[in-house]
Amino acid sequence: MAVTLDPSEKDSGSKDEKKKHGHKQSVPELIFGDLWEYDPAPETADPRIRSRYDLFIGGRFVAPQAGECFASINPATEETVTEIALASAADVDSAYVAAQMAYETVWRNMPGRERGKYVYRIARLLQDRAREFAVAESIDGGKPIKESRDFDVPMAAAHFFYHAGWADKLAYVAPGRTVEPIGVVGQVIPWNFPLLMLAWKIAPAIAAGNCVVIKPAETTSATAMKFAELLQEAELPDGVVNIVTGGGETGAALTGHPAARKIAFTGSTEVGKRIMRQLSERGTRMTMELGGKAANIVFEDSPIDQAVEGVVHGIFFNQGHVCCAGSRLLVQESIAEPFIRKLQQRMESLRVGDPLDKNTDIGAINSREQLDRICELVESGVSEGAKLYQPSCSLPSRGYFFRPTLFTEVTQSHRIAREEIFGPVLSILTFRTMDEAIEKANNTMYGLSAGVWTDKGSRILRMAAELKAGVVWANTFNKFDPASPFGGYKESGFGREGGRQGLLDYVELS
């Protein structure tokens, strides 16, 4: 039920319009509550997760030299999913040796059209086993199956398919210059989109002729190791992709390794800075995709119902574990009250629970540690004076879950308006004029993404120009595509992933 404006009507702030919005309060509430029992609809495909995964080095699964491993936990049940090998610095070193060998003897010299076929194979094999990977992703990471099934896995396959086609067309990436691979690239990825981030990193790197040592996040390594099996099926030459697992220490060994010609990192701004310091002496090339605190800006002339959906999707997608999540809602004062009311109504109908249930909207928080961080920041919001709202939904009795949350009466100085929460928590601020919206939206050290909702084309273009963010979604939010460059301004990082611009960050020019 979108609010459509008569094109002859004047735009912002007209009294007629306010009246119009005022009349729209009589939308019937959707009350599900306990009127009837919900019948669970679990996805039951076999995720084919092994009980233990070794490291993937030189095309083979090899046990870590120190023989250590750690448990990967299902955040929805707190049960162990699988045991993951803990890579030491020595293991990381052998991964780099394998990568360097593959680079020098096979991958660098392979014609692009042949290299591309391997990448196409990977895309196809991932499509073949999509459901299995989706279930594994949801079990290991806690995200709702509808997202892993409809977004993460197909998008991961799309990244391989897209970049495969670039392998023999690299001359078109940088007109006027000769393009060559960089060499061995070290990559570290986060736990929010484990397989998708792996695809974002590996696909452009190997398509451009580089070899890779990659470390998935400590809590979400299962699909990366399943992906290693898939690489074997694809018969990708040994050592082109090496996967080492572990926590911060493994990561530091990976990013600090002298054989790395480039480090590509996605994760928190804090760790990103640490890596930059670590590499300050060596001067290794880097791309950084770091945190965000995106403003989602709703003007009074926006299509309200679509905007409500966009705001909900913007912050509650993947439990809010999204670096570009629309975690600050800036809503024009004239419509704030009805808009927030609609938002709250919509939140009442969100289903929180079993990630494997096909109707679940919000799954499990990825780890105990992250849940604690969300709780701490939400408490700070309450103690600093913001007003908390949570729907009355029930939460499962075990596992790490958090109710979708919104805060009103937030000021710009509140921690919940400044710090990245990385959870299903929305902070709402209001504005009166476009300039005020721009000022508030840009008042952050981050600059990854932003959203704008308005019916006025020229306003969209001005906002898109003024917002200091690498991605601007206008009348939409959280959209991604392998052809669409993604990455941040300011302390959200540098370098892009996706598209021709992203590929250029994986080549050397001469």
Next chain:
Amino acid sequence: MSERIPVIKTPKVYVGGAFIRSESGRTFPVYDSGGQFVANVPQCTRKDVRNAVEAAAKAGPAWSARTPYNRGQIIYRLAEMLEARADEMTGVLRQFAPAWTSAAEQEVAETVDRLVHYAGWADKYEQVLGSANPVAAPFFNFTLTEPIGVVGIIASDSAPLLGLITQAAAAIVSGNTVVALASDSTPYPAITLGEMLATSDLPGGVVNIVTGYRKELIPTFATHTHIRGIDAVATGDDATALRLGAADSVKRVKVRQPDIDWSSVSNESVYEIRNFVDFKTVWHPIGA
């Protein structure tokens, strides 16, 4: 008739469109290649750098809001100013750099040509670097560049004019503004350059040049939050200090080796412009 005593120019640095001395009042002497004293140039402080960054930040929005065509004309005008004063600049280079006249002449000529090269990019780089993106959904999706803001430059000793202009031109053509630390062994050509900038149409604050000691000022360049990128000729500890400080505010650092061949046309590239732009991707649904 007694012989006329010449009037000696007091060197000042060009910051915010004005000629200033260091707030500290400090200076350091510069000598010509024969070891003769020439003048005292300002020994700028961290505070001077911060003031220059403020001037650059203030000039940024208006500079980047100019049309690319206009920025191109202004940079071209700068080339015209330098060509017209080529003799003066050649004299200065010859005075300080151990270079023959022909080398100094060549450096000035190449500097003019480099400015002409970058002037021409102003309304073209976007079509090379940006794109319309064929996404797999009904969205209009495009990527364009934006200047990152203030770029800090640590200039070359080997080509105190050509190096500085190569770095600065690539940064300002996209709408960035610049704070440059002139060569600390040969700062005087940058002082003269400031005088030429002032007579070009370049708005005050777009290019700010300070003179002083690298060791003293590099940490401020590295850690200043409003400097979003650094283009430095540096090695060893200087390079490490720049990268280390840059981590605090996640700024990008391009380090060039001192033996770089500034004459090479490989320094003329749209990818030099790319170093200091951000890419912005915009999505909009296609529909009724």
